[in-house]
Amino acid sequence: MTETPRPLRADAVRNRRALLAAAADEFAERGLDASIADIARRAGVGKGTVFRHFATKDDLIAAIVIDRMDALNAAGERLLAEAPDAGVALREFLSIAAEQRQQRDLSFLQQAGDLSPEVTAVRTRMYDTIDRLVEKAHASNAVRRDVTGTDVILLMCAPNYVVSYVPDAPPDLWRRYLAIIFDGLRPEGAQPLPHPPPTATA
């Protein structure tokens, strides 16, 4: 059923990689409306080459998003398998996510490159990993019971968001807000939450 896709030519792989890197940098610096022309220039290729590799700007965005979510998911799986303390594992996962986003804030791409089924697939996988991290944390009473995996997913990027309002934020400032939010997740003295949790995000 699956077609036999001829392997890419050597220069093509090189260009594809350069393009992906240049696009990530350019988006991080200029935001969502970084232009294809600038990305091409930064990668040292012609504009046409961009569209040969990624039929549309949204496809390019999707490819970047997939790369990043895959990396994050891998980190989560590793923690799930290796970390001894479930609470520490969850916090470590949130730290890794924050660190990734601190280096290059590409959060706005999430919203843009959404339609593709590949994005949906890798996101579902990552959500599942987070669910399991939270379940383990529940089991060892590190996180209040009425907080769900989806809650954690939603809160995940909040520390970076908070920091984004500080003009020249020190690179570790997010740790401060992760600490506050994580404190809000503890079981001790928690009153019941005022609204039912949302169901899994598509």
Place this chain on the structure above:
Amino acid sequence: MTETPRPLRADAVRNRRALLAAAADEFAERGLDASIADIARRAGVGKGTVFRHFATKDDLIAAIVIDRMDALNAAGERLLAEAPDAGVALREFLSIAAEQRQQRDLSFLQQAGDLSPEVTAVRTRMYDTIDRLVEKAHASNAVRRDVTGTDVILLMCAPNYVVSYVPDAPPDLWRRYLAIIFDGLRPEGAQPLPHPPPTATA
């Protein structure tokens, strides 16, 4: 020193108001790149009229931002004067801010309409109000001591941000995340925070 500015003509005031409202709606629906032409159409005026009232798109944005921050500041002042419990007052203020943003999310305008001195002025005033709310909360031991006013400013919009990732979020979902974050602000069992607080934001 101050010039005598002739009072605006009756139709001009009407149009200005309509423009501001239409722009707020349009930005809320379409995001930052809502077009001036669409805003004009929605307000029922010509495109030229927009630029008569607001010399540039950024000026229009600044006017909207000023309106909203003024309203929020007024609410804060009122709470400061009238509310009996300082902890409740702070939480109520955060609720009002969240509610405002829930109705129309215009947060992205903050970042855009920044340069104007009027924006800076009204923002400074609002920051000061929040500082006083937090100080009072400290005094009545409703909020942990190592959390500053600037911290609260930064955390203020996080509940809405968190919710923004849920496709068809129920309109009150933000309350859930405000509760979690507010719990992280309580003095009980708080460990010292891992990073010094940022200084006031310009």
Place this chain on the structure above:
DNA sequence: CAATAAACGGACCGCCCGGTCAACTTGCTA
């Protein structure tokens, strides 16, 4: 009810964007 300045409207300008295409170059393979 004139007269007049203020306000309005929309055709118009230049710019830049995402995307296309046909001529050209280059890595692969037999």
Place this chain on the structure above:
DNA sequence: TAGCAAGTTGACCGGGCGGTCCGTTTATTG
């Protein structure tokens, strides 16, 4: 090393944007 498909390139296109300008309309005022 010859031949060719795969890959590259940049000029080019249509469209939408912010902003300008001037002929027309309208609120105001004496």
